[in-house]
């Protein structure tokens with residue numbers, strides 16, 4: 001062995017452990033970084049801090065975490081008690097004249113044990129907030145489902161108590177009485193002062209045998225700061241449609257080329273076909289470029 005070789009050997013012996021050490025340190029740092037990244041992404045250890053701050057900033061808003069169909073979570077704002085302001089009145093007047101393609105999915109006559117939870121599951125999966133025109137008499141029977149609608153960010157609107165035309169349309173005052181009766185039931189169930197300020201006349205707000213009573217009732221509602229809304233598209237799930245396909249067709253046909261659409265559907269106990277038709281209706285609306293809204297965007 002010549003002197004140079006000896007020197008090289010010496011260098012190798014000296015340098016190799018240093019190099020290895022460097023490699024080990026770099027590998028350890030990378031692994032540590034990956035572990036930290038993993039914890040941050042999947043466990044969100046600092047999430048509660050942000051939440052506390054939000055609550056401090058705005059205590060009229062509660063934030064609830066909603067698990068979507070898969071494992072991701074998102075946050076929704078739920079206004080505790082919407083207020084019907086002059087701005088809201090203006091927006092309400094122009095509901096069918098929006099700039100962007102807008103759709104309001106509305107469900108009447110619930111909540112029901114059989115259909116409403118299925119619709120809620122689907123809306124959650126699709127991340128869509130809808131509007132439920134509930135009946136006081138049905139809310140009394142299914143308080144937990146009403147609570148769920150509210151907690152998941154849907155708008156709770158009022159469809160009266162009885163849905164019996166002869167009774168709700170006996171006088172204009174009877175309409176307001178049914179509104180208030182239902183509203184008190186909602187307040188008791190939710191344990192808040194919630195008032196949606198929004199009514200839908202059973203059978204629609206105009207025409208028919210009770211047209212004049214309905215007209216007088218409109219004035220009475222207005223005096224009490226309550227809006228009312230009908231619809232400009234419908235699935236016909238309450239009357240004619242006997243198949244899922246018919247419901248989808250009726251909905252598409254009545255939407256037509258409208259830019260802003262309020263779709264009438266039902267979530268009463270016998271409306272399973274509405275639920276079955278809903279995924280295709282939603283897919284169609286998305287395809288057509290509609291943005292889903294509920295009445296929190298008007299009555300804020």
Ligand SMILES: [Zn+2]
Nearest residue numbers: 108109202203
């Ligand atoms: Zn109805």
